[in-house]
Amino acid sequence: MQQLPDDFFTPEEARLLSTIRQAADALGIRARVVGGYVRDKLLGRPTKDADIVCEGDGILLAHEVAKAFQPRPNVAFFKAFGTAQIRLASGFEVEFVGARKESYRGESRKPDVEHGTFEEDEIRRDFTINALSVPLYGTDGWQVHDPFNGLEDLKQRIIRTPLDGDTTFSDDPLRAMRAARFASQLGFDIFPDTRAAMTRTASRLSIVSQERVTDELNKIILSPKPSVGFIHLFDTGLLQQFFPQLPTLAGVEMVEGKGHKDNFYHTLQVLDNVAARSQDLWLRWAAILHDIAKPATKKFEAGKGWTFHGHDAVGERMVPKIFKALKLPLNEHMKYVAKLVGLHLRPISLSKDAITDSAMRRLLVDAGDDLEDLMMLCESDITSKNEVKVRRYLQNFALVKERLEAVEATDAMRNWQPPVSGDDIMQLFGLPPGREVGLLKQAVRDAILDGVIPNTRDAALDFVKTQAIALKLR
Numbered sequence: 001m002q003q004l005p006d007d008f009f010t011p012e013e014a015r016l017l018s019t020i021r022q023a024a025d026a027l028g029i030r031a032r033v034v035g036g037y038v039r040d041k042l043l044g045r046p047t048k049d050a051d052i053v054c055e056g057d058g059i060l061l062a063h064e065v066a067k068a069f070q071p072r073p074n075v076a077f078f079k080a081f082g083t084a085q086i087r088l089a090s091g092f093e094v095e096f097v098g099a100r101k102e103s104y105r106g107e108s109r110k111p112d113v114e115h116g117t118f119e120e121d122e123i124r125r126d127f128t129i130n131a132l133s134v135p136l137y138g139t140d141g142w143q144v145h146d147p148f149n150g151l152e153d154l155k156q157r158i159i160r161t162p163l164d165g166d167t168t169f170s171d172d173p174l175r176a177m178r179a180a181r182f183a184s185q186l187g188f189d190i191f192p193d194t195r196a197a198m199t200r201t202a203s204r205l206s207i208v209s210q211e212r213v214t215d216e217l218n219k220i221i222l223s224p225k226p227s228v229g230f231i232h233l234f235d236t237g238l239l240q241q242f243f244p245q246l247p248t249l250a251g252v253e254m255v256e257g258k259g260h261k262d263n264f265y266h267t268l269q270v271l272d273n274v275a276a277r278s279q280d281l282w283l284r285w286a287a288i289l290h291d292i293a294k295p296a297t298k299k300f301e302a303g304k305g306w307t308f309h310g311h312d313a314v315g316e317r318m319v320p321k322i323f324k325a326l327k328l329p330l331n332e333h334m335k336y337v338a339k340l341v342g343l344h345l346r347p348i349s350l351s352k353d354a355i356t357d358s359a360m361r362r363l364l365v366d367a368g369d370d371l372e373d374l375m376m377l378c379e380s381d382i383t384s385k386n387e388v389k390v391r392r393y394l395q396n397f398a399l400v401k402e403r404l405e406a407v408e409a410t411d412a413m414r415n416w417q418p419p420v421s422g423d424d425i426m427q428l429f430g431l432p433p434g435r436e437v438g439l440l441k442q443a444v445r446d447a448i449l450d451g452v453i454p455n456t457r458d459a460a461l462d463f464v465k466t467q468a469i470a471l472k473l474r
Contacts, residue, residue: 165197184229
């Protein structure tokens with residue numbers, strides 16, 4: 001046991017834990033606060049929930065604790081799992097469960113569970129740093145119980161399994177994903193023996209539902225430096241088990257002395273660049289997928305080198321398939337990611353070519369409300385070991401942003417809708433829905449975006465009448 005200072009817990013936390021201690025005493029059982037809450041308190045990280053393990057009925061303890069609060073919180077409990085949860089008025093959540101012992105069968109990560117002791121509950125913990133606990137009994141103040149030397153691992157910033165890693169990860173392969181996630185969230189190293197066990201048991205991930213795998217993956221993506229977790233997943237072979245398109249980006253091919261960049265590590269750098277500027281999960285997903293079609297479009301052209309023509313459009317079409325396979329939402333989030341993947345070359349190409357107002361209008365219209373996110377993605381995509389080249393690209397990119405702002409201020413093209421609709425065209429010429437209506441709508445759109453006619457209804461109507469004559473509709 002390691003003694004903790006009297007002020008280790010905030011006054012509110014100390015009152016809560018003392019209340020739980022009193023409730024457990026009243027029931028004649030012992031309780032501990034365990035796992036991530038203790039770990040994060042020792043690391044000085046913010047906490048918003050706590051897990052309580054007791055040698056007895058966790059649901060009964062939760063109801064006893066709830067009685068001590070006014071207003072009395074609702075107790076959500078799951079009898080089949082022996083767990084209960086209360087949410088305090090402050091928003092802090094506390095989960096209660098009885099100590100358990102587990103045994104696993106080879107074909108499933110769902111264990112057979114029985115009531116157990118604290119010691120039996122400790123050995124089922126995933127990592128030493130998550131096996132730390134603070135007993136809520138006795139009279140010696142707050143102390144840390146450390147059965148597997150987790151305090152030293154916290155000090156050394158190491159993730160290690162309390163038992164043999166092969167057993168830990170074979171029993172529950174999702175723990176290997178969690179190892180990569182904690183490394184990414186906490187900035188810790190994974191102990192070499194633990195990482196080797198992750199590699200040996202990687203194929204066991206197939207028994208875990210895709211929803212659970214993707215949930216862990218999203219937590220890695222939302223970590224401060226996501227590349228840390230992705231590199232662990234890649235090096236151990238875990239990533240290849242459920243997201244094969246991304247590892248395909250890895251490697252450099254040489255022909256006639258010319259090679260391309262390693263697009264896997266480039267993608268991770270772009271992801272980290274976006275993560276440094278935005279907490280948005282879906283913008284980070286756009287960073288992950290922006291070059292996903294490069295392997296499918298890679299070609300060597302003599303005298304030019306490697307090309308990836310059309311990887312933006314092909315990548316946009318790949319997004320729905322990847323989202324479906326990973327059980328990500330097939331809704332506006334998917335459409336947003338696909339849109340950014342499809343547009344991600346446009347601003348960068350404008351920075352290289354002569355910038356026309358027409359090109360600016362088209363980008364403003366196509367990007368709409370997502371323009372700022374697109375520009376953030378594109379700026380993050382400027383990566384090179386050549387600092388001079390990076391500075392030049394960033395300077396050119398800054399000019400593009402200035403011109404976009406100027407064109408938008410003049411033309412107000414964001415979320416633009418044509419002043420003449422398909423219904424207008426059908427009514428004007430007595431046409432049914434069909435090819436001619438589509439051609440006229442596109443002609444009006446192009447004429448306004450190219451600056452041929454003003455962005456007004458009268459000008460658009462006059463223009464569409466002239467186009468109708470060319471199509472022999474009048």
